[in-house]
Amino acid sequence: MTSEETEEVVETTTDSSTGAARITAAPYMPGKTFTNMFEKYATDGLPDVFDISFFGNISGSTIAQIRSTMRYFDLIDDQYVPTDLMKELVGTDEETRKGLLKMMVEEKYPDALGLSQNATSGQLAKVFNERGLTGATVDKAISFYLHMLDYLSIPYSSHFKKRRPSSNGGARRRAAKKAAEPTPPPVHTPVKPKVSTEEEQKAAYVQTLLDLAKKDGADADLQDRIFDRIEKALGIGGGPAAPTTTGGGTTDSP
Structure with a gap:
């Protein structure tokens, strides 16, 4: 042969x-x-x-x-x-x-x-x-x-x-090979930091003031006072920080 x-x-x-x-x-x-x-x-x-x-x-x-x-x-x-x-x-x-x-x-x-x-x-x-x-x-x-x-x-x-x-050992060999393969490291997805409650309140307060200033009936004097409060809330004017809300609303209002 x-x-x-x-x-x-x-x-x-x-x-x-x-x-x-x-x-x-x-x-x-x-x-x-x-x-x-x-x-x-x-x-x-x-x-x-x-x-x-x-x-x-x-x-x-x-x-x-x-x-x-x-x-x-x-x-x-x-x-x-x-x-x-x-x-x-x-x-x-x-x-x-x-x-x-x-x-x-x-x-x-x-x-x-x-x-x-x-x-x-x-x-x-x-x-x-x-x-x-x-x-x-x-x-x-x-x-x-x-x-x-x-x-x-x-x-x-x-x-x-x-x-x-x-069984001819093939399945066992494949299982052993799979077990011997290194396990890939876990993928860590970065978690976006949650905005604090205080920051949320400040942003809501500023938005409320902006909405109030844009009203048709708001005169120039009222708008000046509103913008002054906005600057204080944002820490621009150097005055006291904006009041925070507690339950029923803010402790101060324009």
Whole structure:
């Protein structure tokens, strides 16, 4: 096997007790990527071979999953060359393609499809465990399988969606990383100082005097006295400070 042929080979073996073929693996690439690729290849064209250069900057593990899935469904041969089945799926319309894919799924998943409509997620996981899959790979393989059933409108037990992903340490690592990140210092918003009651009273007193001075009936003498009081209230004239209000009003008035 060359350096680029690092993916897991999906194959069948013979059960020694029954002589029946037993599937020993299952695809676990993203299901939507798989079902979308036929339309993509119909537009862009199929390559002569799915070699490393065809995939560009895609990671090696992703390439391995894609090619392993293609081999599982007999879409490429051992040299990664597209088979007649792949060409047929790419070249046909969506309705015919779904019919072909349904036959492929029925052929490749007889054990999973053999479960009842009331089977539990644990029973489904056991099917994939018996194929030799463990850990997070089981969850990915089940996700692919259920996507295919949804895409092809194949009914299945409602309990399958309740499966909880197996822990592979990823969540714990993310939680630990988050806990290790330094907590940013609290942002202190400056609080605007509240105007004292005395200042409020002084401002109200001055405004009252201004309003009184602006009245039409105020004569020049009254206005002079009012402005004199305003100056005193503001500390301009050097006289006594403006009286403050207490309950019923000011203690002095013009």
